[in-house]
Amino acid sequence: MAAATAAAVPLAQIATPSHAAAAPGWAVHPFPLGQVTLGEGVFRRKRDLMLDYARSYPADRVLAVFRANAGLDTRGARPPGGWETADGNLRGHYGGHFLSLIAQAYAGTGEAALKTKLDYLVTALGECQQAFAEHGSPRPSHPGYLAAYPETQFILLESYTTYPTIWAPYYTCHKIMRGLLDAHTLGGNQQALRIASAMGDWAHSRLSRLPKAQLERMWSIYIAGEYGGMNEALIDLYALTGRPEHLAAARCFDNTALLDACSEDRDILDGRHANQHIPQFTGYVRLFDHTGDARYAAAARNFWGMVAGPRTYSLGGTGQGEMFRARNAVAATLGDNNAETCATYNMLKLSRQLFFRDPDPRYPDYYERGLTNHILASRRDTPSTSSPEVTYFVGMGPGVVREYDNTGTCCGGTGMENHTKYQDSIYFRSADGTALYVNLHLASTLRWPERGIVVEQTSAYPHEGVRTLTFREGGGRLDLRLRVPSWATSGVTVTVNGVRQRVGAVPGSYVTLNRDWRAGDRVDLSTPYRLRVERALDDPTVQSLFYGPVLLVARSPAPTFREFSFYKSFALRGDLADAIRPEGRPLHFTTHGLTLAPFHIADGTRYHAYFKRSEPVIVFGGTDSGVPNRPRGDGLTFLDVLWGQAPFASSGGFVQAVRSLAEVWLAAGLLSTTERDRVVTAAQNANLRR
DSSP: OGGGGSOBOOGGGTOOOSSSOOOTTOSEEEOOGGGEEEOSSHHHHHHHHHHHHHHHSOHHHHHHHHHHHTTOOOTTOOOOBTTBSTTOTTTTHHHHHHHHHHHHHHHHHOBHHHHHHHHHHHHHHHHHHHHHHHHOSSOOSSTTOOOSSOTHHHHHHTTTOOTTTSOOHHHHHHHHHHHHHHHHHTTOOHHHHHHHHHHHHHHHHHHTTSOHHHHHHHHTSTTTTOOTTHHHHHHHHHHHHOOHHHHHHHHTTOOHHHHHHHHTTOOOOTTSBHHHHHHHHHHHHHHHHHHOOHHHHHHHHHHHHHHTTTTBOTTSOBOBTTBOOSTTOSGGGOSSSBOOHHHHHHHHHHHHHHHHHOOOTHHHHHHHHHIIIIIGGGBOSSOOSSOOOBOSOOOOSTTBOOOOOOTTSHHHHHHHHHTTOGGGGSEEEETTSSEEEEOOOOSEEEEETTTTEEEEEEEOTTSOSEEEEEEEEOOEEEEEEEEEOTTOOSOOEEEETTEEOOOOOOTTEEEEEEEEEOTTOEEEEEOOOOEEEEEETTEEEEEEEEETTEEEEEEOOOSSOOEEOOGGGOOTTOOGGGTSEEOSSTTOEEETTEEEEETTSOSSOOEESOEEEOOOEEEETTEEEEEEOOBOTTSOBHHHHHHTTOOOSSHHHHHHHHHHHHHHHHHTTSSOHHHHHHHHHHHHHHOOOO
């Protein structure tokens, strides 16, 4: 723990942009990790758990497989385990993630001990690259080769060898390159760029000689052809080196059949490996930046739309057993192996890249969901310096439990990174520096030295929807663009220095405040939480409960869906708060004898993220009509449609709404004349309160 108190390097000295400089076509730019500091709260506590792991886990264990492959002394260190073993076919990937972890941790804290550790890792990898080139047995085809195993896996892939004879050689290569690029851009290590550049030269030397048809067949192979974000890493490398070989190598990773389909908005994702393909599209966005080929941009936008929504569970994750399933198949795919955490990691990266070019609020809306309800929930709430304690799959079926650890796995690797970059998407600035976007409502402080501005955001997010932005230093004319989340349907209030602003605060949009800001100016934004349900796309009776942005799960080990009925408790306001009661702890509720808890509490309790809605009879308050609550063609029942019109101003207005809807149901053959009359009579007798 001594490293935790080591001297810190001033953040201003290490605050370089994430990964690579902004592209000319970006509408908005991110702020470096070191310019945004997390405030107190659950995000910082989760971050601190991973920082302890970053400080404590031995670098020599991560380096052991590289040193062994290069014929160097392993210094008695054992590999981490999991897939990261002395003979594992994916060995080396975890070391790449560990580099990114340390680079992000250093960029966010400025701790000198983390910089020392980062430089030690890079130096050792440079020694391995050199030793392998000079003494490898067999010698690699190019001196830039760096891996924790011989070049054999890459050679076998070129003859279409399948998994598990080989795993995913270019996936491993990507993790190492990405870690080195992060060590350079986030940690200022110049040697890391030289090593990565040599790796890029090696990749170009191998792939540029292969026919396009051979490359396309390679990338279509299940798992063996998985290459992570190699195209993204090579483009980021090209942005730093300017070498045309690195751009050419990036284009060798075009997965043409899927690329063409997505560019034409043809959805062919069913049955494809989710995480094998998501990062490819982040690479395509970067390729668009440097080639201008609109096909890349269209493919990425359309792919995002095929996943975020049609294939997304309530927590923001996607996939069953690592695979994409049919469009809109949510209720039909619930089990204990949903939502691979790696896939959400990459969907958030893709959302962020798309937002750079098109600051559409639907991207941060999705980002908030995935970050708050999957990523935040993926780190166990207990300390560990020997394991990242993160999830692989996150089950969405009834009575499932989260399992943690994942040392050496793909999700263990991305999981290490997830929790040391929470601050990277809170704030963005317009390309011309005249606007500040506030996308997430995490407690944090932004330092914007180019404008001389320091802004502090105080917030208890995700516990409540009230936050305050205070200009601590600097000011000047600036558009302050505050995201109004799509869930903020209970009214939005914005004040500046205590004066309420007349703004059109529409859920799923931005509120813009333009003024000449001064130090001490204070902006308060209130987006009150309310209870709401989200229906599964393929079965509207299968639902999840939210409180504002927070997914609530019923704590129960029952292996089948719990059935909930709510409408019979509704008053005229039509609010779930009439049926679901606060338990006494923040974000905890009770209903049907069960505790509802926020999903981001990461423990070993069995839970239900979805329940079965059971409203068999049309009932208003205590008045039972005795008439079945039949659904129409889209699955929505009479009561669903009725209460979708709430709140009702008066009992008379409520009865009139029931009468009108009953006529619609009668015309559709869903009610008989007698049943219609019984429903209207029940509404008249209910005398619901406000």
